[in-house]
Amino acid sequence: MDHLKGIRILSFNHFLMGPVGIQQLADLGADVIAVESTEGAFQRKWGGANKDVAGQTMLLLAGNRNKRSLALNLKDKRGLAIARELIATADVVAENFRPGVMDKLGLGYEAAKQIKPDIIYASASGYGADGPYVNKPGQDLIIQAMSGLATITGTREHGPRAVGVSAVDHHGAALFASGIMAALLGRMRTGKGCKVDVSLLSAAIDLQLESFTCYLNGVRPDDVRQPGNISGWYYGAPYGIYPARDGHIAISLGSLEALSAALDIPADQRVADAQCYTHRDEATPAIAAAVAARTLAELVAAFDAAGIWH
Template sequence: MTLALQHLTVVDLTQVMAGPFCCQLLGDLGADVIKVEPVGRGDATREATGHRLPHGESAAFLAVNRNKRGIALDLGDPAGRAAFHRLARDADVVVESFRPGVASRLGVDYPTLRELNPRLVYASISGFGQTGPYAARPGYDLIAQAMSGIMSVTGDPAGDPGKCGIPVADLSAGILSAVGILSACLSRTITGRGQAVDTSLYDAALAMSVWETAELWATGKAPGRLGSAHRVNAPYQAFPTRDGHLTIGANNARLWERLCAVLDRADLRDDPRFAANIDRVRNREELAAELAAALSEKDTDEWVELLLDAGVPAGPIRDYRQACEDPHTLAREMVVEMDHPTEGPVRSLGIPVKLSETAGTIRRVPPGLGEHTDEILRSVGYTDADIGAMRAKGSVS
């Protein structure tokens, strides 16, 4: 099968989360992704103290580095840097996640590589972007969530600010960088020239804050924490049941009336406090208390079935074990299995973008450190003798 991006060669200089996730998305859709890691230590997630599989592989590294070939280069060594320049000369895309200024010191920045390859699309993912007063600051998902405002609206209204449970700044920066890369590649088909793509965790976190900034600019007041509730619709949140929790999205008059019918609470439908959506939003806390009392009479699954049968959007709150075992998850191929050379069968999340004619595939497990060094160097003109000399010097591994 033809793959959508099989004509693209991507050189991945990134580490940890945002950049590797971006490049994995491109690899899933067919790009030949060459992951460049430091000699000896590799990507920081290889040595992370997080969860490891039975034979020692880092679960974090495996999560965002499939569909890549791996090479280990010492970019601080002239021979290693020259090898990287050869890769960049023949590549379509380079993606890096250094703090601004580091790529220039290493000689792998966009102005340098553009001279070698004017068609190159060069994507940078950093904490705060390549410009602005915070550009030189170290950037982490936690810091981006804090400074962008996300933490100020996350958590219980009576509690402390909370971090979103997933690394939303990291992952959204990776997705937006992939969008920017593909946009630049499309532009290149017309202009014949590459360009730089600048994405940051901070910008990405702000870009996700569409409802919150809309409220700020409409009211002049900074929005606060609402727990699981919605800013402009009610009821649209999580509620406790007799044995757990569910979510209900009755965000218009028709669905509100259906919800009241399922709960057998015509009194709520006729209550002037809850007459229109604006009233329900204004009296959100009183409404939630009334609904929680009604929902405490049955178990989650029973309520979900009744609500869905009535056409009211609803769903149970599940943990990740339950979500990954759900028949719909499996039907959508969102949990897949890879055959790892040391760990055997390992599970991975599937490809979230389904293309009807050029569907993505999982063709490679995440590479070992320097697994494809010889193969990749030969492809850009190095002989076995050249490679042996570079390895002996520590320029590659």
């Protein structure tokens, strides 16, 4: 797709959130110039699984698609001069250094506006442009822990556990891209540029929209870690993943009463639909035992017949 054809983005981004967010815009047709240090961007040197492909790391391959790259020494007058010339040709400047770094280089928002008055200047950081954590390192795992995401993903038995992918980075990247697109639309209407700010912390909080909405409206559990098989403290039974005889099965939405019937759970161990949240600790052991006694094929057939989402 080339919906953003003709839009030039000057990208000073590293690691994951910034590069992936700008990559989404490159995939939509934007002309992205990725500015790197003369030693190469961080993601050229470090990546997951200790795996390279033709000398390129997994992290680079994950976030460098459809971009052109340019190496500049931004601590040198010649490098800065080239960067300023490029800003003059750009629609968007995007960066994810710690707050203040671009200002010190003379490439911050105010400086960019002097060069290109209608510039859209997008910054992604760990904790936002100010506040007590502004100078602390912002990284997915750290933010998962700080925001509470690792806690609600963890279990009562084993404690906090991070999500198995860089979910905060990826959601932050999507917010970064959508913020830039909204700013571009606003400029089409008003002729004015603006500043866009996105943070990993805001992305992590946004991922917990359901949880925080419940909590802030008075639902206060004794423990926000996952109870038993239930995948989230604010969900009722049976919502979760259960071990079967030959694997595991996710049981999502459907009548708890219909599920109990499909699993032939004894009447005295069944819980009514209206009690799926308040009595989930009583409901899930019987569900878990019934699921464990069956194969995946048997469960799929029974759930399909009963209209249980799985």
